[in-house]
Amino acid sequence: MNKFLNILFFSVLFCACNSTQEQTLKLSVVTSPSTTATNAFYVSNKQPLLPLHFIKLPIGSIKPEGWVLKYLQLQRDGLTGHLGEISAWLEKKNNAWFSGNGEGDHGWEEVPYWLKGYGDLGYILNDDTIINETKSWLDKVFQSQQPDGYFGPKIRPDKDGHFDLWPNMIMLWTMQSFYEYSKDPRVIPFMTKYFKWQSMLPDSNFLETYWENSRGGDNLYSIYWLYNQTGEKWLLDLATKIHNNTANWMQPDNLPNWHNVNVAQCFREPATYYMQAKDSSFLHATYNDFNLVRTLYGQVPGGMFGADENARKGYDDPRQAIETCGLVEQMASDEILTGITGDPIWADNAEDVAFNTYPAAVMPDFKALRYLTAPNMVISDSKNHAPGIQNEGPFLMMNPFSSRCCQHNHAQGWPYYAEHLWMATPDNGIAAIFYSSSEVTAKVGEGNDVTLIQTTNYPFDEHIKIEVSTSKNANFPLYLRIPHWCNDATVSINGQAVKADSMTASSYVRLENNWKNGDVIELTLPMQLKLQEWQKNKNSVSLYYGPLSFSLKIDEDYKLADSKKSIQWDSKWQPGADQSKWPAYDIYPASAWNYGLYLNKQPLAGQFKIVKRQWPADNFPFTPKSTPIVIEAKGKIIPGWTIDKYGLCDTLPQSPVAVSTKEEAIELIPMGAARLRISAFPVVE
Template sequence: MNKKNQATKKLKQAAAVCAFALTAFGAFAQDKITNVKRPSTKTANTFYTGNRLPLQPLSFVKLPAGSVKPGGWVLKYLELQRDGLTGQLGSISAWLEKNNNAWFSNDGKGDHGWEEVPYWLKGYGNLGYALNDATIIAETKLWLNKVFESQQPDGYFGPKLSPNDRKEIPDLWPNMLMLWTLQSYYEYTNDARVIPFMLKYSKWLMNVPDEKLLKTYWENSRGGDNLYSVYWLYNRTGEKWLLDLAHKIHRNTADWSQKNNLPNWHNVNVAQCFREPATYYMQTKDSNHLKATYNDFFLIRTLYGQVPGGMFGADENARRGYDDPRQAVETCGLVEQMASNELLVGITGDPFWADHCENVAFNSYPAAVMPDFKGLRYLTAPNMAVSDSRNHAPGIQNEGPFLMMNPFSSRCCQHNHAMGWPYYNEHLWMATPDNGIVAMLYSESEVRAKVGSGKGTEVTLKQSTHYPFDDKIKIEVNAAAATNFPLYMRIPAWCSNATISINGVAQNVSFEAGSYARIERKWKQGDVVELTVPMKLQKDVWAKNKNSVSINYGPLTFSLKIEEQYKLMDSKKSAIGDSKWQANADQSKWPSFEIYPASMWNYGLLLNDQPLEQQFEIVKKSWPTNNFPFTQDAVPFMIKAKGKIIPEWILDKNGLVDLLPQSPVQTSTKAQNIELIPMGAARLRISSFPVVK
């Protein structure tokens, strides 16, 4: 080849390189990557049902039930639920016995039928939708068919069981739960019976005089759940009289907007009902209503929540002076708090609620349930060295065996636990007002959603991660045609130096902790986004609780590893009074356990002024082959630390971990190596540590 031809060839090659570079530059130039505190609500999502005017626009819109396909440890948890309590309660709980059940009759009559059926059904059905489980979906429909049949000519449906002091109006609290069950069912099936059924019942509610509406304790406290259903129905029908009903329900619901006070201090009510003012804010647009929800959240935690794990020590009902981390919270309270957070992130757009949801989901909730999901604890505390059947009152507000693992630990939590992980899975991804999608709660999963302009394009986004046990989240795009839409990714508040790469190219954009990365581009098949949220050790000091400390790594809080000794108990003998077995249930398949410490638990942490990285060693382990990281042996990493025994810190006369000693604690015992494991994997745990010298 002569020099002229060689030169021509090199010019062509250079031109090709330049053309490729310009194409690549043009593609990158089209990308718009920004850091936003909240999504703009100036537009509304055209594919998914958000708030209809005049309601305040939603910041994020829940996708229909069944849109998110779980993977990883969330899938494992859902499978454990299916094979454990959630999936099998219908055959063992007397409250779910169909014979003579007021929920399974066509006239609302029966000798039992209160909150248990809808409590269970709203999680059980959503579990079926998440797993696409034909058996669960069919059983859910069987119950709901009876609910449809129970509607009376005046619009009322369900049991006619009345409170003792009011015969003319049935208790409306269970019906609120059943409405939520119907809403999810409609999202999954589009069953044409649901909307007219709910409208007819809503007209019945409109005809109930104010002086008779929501007057008993549970329905009065929890009217916000009914309020949410009214808005759900309005958004799908546009019936303006429903907004009048919303005003009526709010004014007859307990006042959760009081300054420095709550209507009551029942732990489940607080976790569930504090969101009511923010729900009503969607209609009034009065910032005072929104502020009231935030005020309620911080009030309970200022008084009783100076502890790790995101919750507060109320036992069943909070009491002045009982705020040590040995005080507990119901399993009902845990799942209700998660549900509140999931709703509030949609209403407000505030990533705080997603952060807090993860705090409860990762640190408090897993240890409230047995690893096989065949037993749970009524009460779980950040500091508990014994989980037995003893009556620990008055140290614990409840009288009974409320600290043990039992399939029938209580009539409420036994059924209400069902919604925890199914609802969590549904909120891993949400739609955005600008026809995009947000990765809200990180977990291995796959979502199918419609995005973009015009008639939209259906895309599938696959998320791969071991979060919260890893700091990398990968999202792969599956789209039949190149499509322009925004993808949001939440930047947790604990992460100050998150980074993003697109198709392997690092993006030179900084992201504020507690915000969202918004990536708008023309996405094509095979595009990959990788978010890294570097985790580091952090220390919380609980000054209002004896200067105790807790240790965090990313979103995980760590507890002392206490060797656990399980003692098999008779489930029938240890069940509390309002828990009942079906007559033919095989109780041997549903054991109860007491858990005792087989190693010392009364350690204080030995800390100094050096950086935490120099005081603790993080030891990483392989990912568990069964995809379940919430047991002592399976946790993917642990922390090596130094501690000292505090001899005087023992179990008190009620059998509870004694009150925290004031830190710093002077002790002459020898410094020892101790291990810390993620709090969610510690069914016995010390999570608030005294500091020792």
């Protein structure tokens, strides 16, 4: 009898809870959050700027876990964390960034490039060593400010005596992160004084040199950041001045230049100024730039485009590469544009780059990287492969120092990604932008401090679990992004399915509820196989499973190389650096790579077998041996597709390719785990 009463009690309790959920839950599917409200707790755009759809949370709000945390730890223990000890450009002696007065014999973009990610890495990991070292540099930057407002190095003036403002733009971003973390009272007056100085410069001598002219959008972004802190109207006049003197990224059929990093970084400038101009043509220009470069040079997997250093007409094969700088700048642009537009396309592209291209640009221990990485890349060595690739030099090898830019600029990639896993919304809610195991603590609703704990192995698994931790019930909206590739997403709350008319791809599920401690939200994003045909690139194909693109598994033969002999003139070690701790490698194929993919008329599920493996014990899934998912496929060798005279895999043959070789079983692994890879396949008959 008691057992029956207990069952009856819990049944009634379950029904009551379920009924309460139905009464309090408001569910909708939206293309972006409404901006009619204003977030009461986090700094967003002040009027007259257009409101943001998503608002970046202060550094420290998000604690990454899982494989993203593992990547940050590898950065800390690897090149990022120790670059200050080994890079000659970061040597403090005679460094114009560290002298305190702008004097020195070296000091350009390298220090702020490195600090931009290094400092954020320390703030996220709460690492005192990194935080204190960052502050020691920034203290010198504060000290360097002149009475007129200028700060930083006095070296590198052009023939007219004008100082290049490009490296200062990067340092301003470092200052903004430092302020988010520390609220140091020096930052706001420092930036204000500097921008006052900028506002006095004549247009005839403002943003004239190549880098600063191309990248004025980074300066513009910092002006809006300061305006949102102080509300001083003259800053908007300076913003217009910056836009008018920046290269024209609003041309309908052209870009001001085709340097890969500039394109990835600067295409967002019109959308940034759109917040002030409120003219949709500015927003359209950013979308147009993004699509234009991919139409011409981006018929490849991995979210990027083939520019090597500078895109060239006629060089659009997937063997054309992209700088590591370009990868991290594209991710940063996507993250910023997610906030400005609310459009899920930008988060989708950031994932494409983050999962499929960026991991392969860096050694698994994060102690070396390569300057250039391509979707089809079967040799990664120190030879000069020009003009097959645009650059002349040892730019394909894994090397701590093959170039002075990417070795420092790479630092921002994963820290910035981790900072955007969650974002605030105008309606005092919170949004899961990128799915990754993490904790976020934020003010929501009426000012409640709520922690959301996310557990997932995404993108290698389709299940995401979010648990609510709160001292008292809190009513607020939670947004869940539905990626472009997913049409059958499902959501449940406390084990009960939540029904909506349509949880469509490229949208957000908005769950407004009176959340209580222990509530569990589960999101499932069913992953399906998809074959992408690149008609403009010889009808080649790429295979996707959810957000992951797959590459041929090629056995990788690592040969230890002398990094001293395989560097550019502008890549320098500190005199006392122990280079034995920072090995460089040439990577060669130890198995056949020239396979075409064999397809038939069956559904994809009948042609390919998905094999799930155990999650790696070290939480690092981006190596051929550790990846938790592989795909079994069929292929045939293409005898005529070989290494060409430039030492690169030859350009793609036109598909379909008629061959007489036998059909073989081949294994495909996630593109990001393959440092040698074929990711755009010819189709064989």
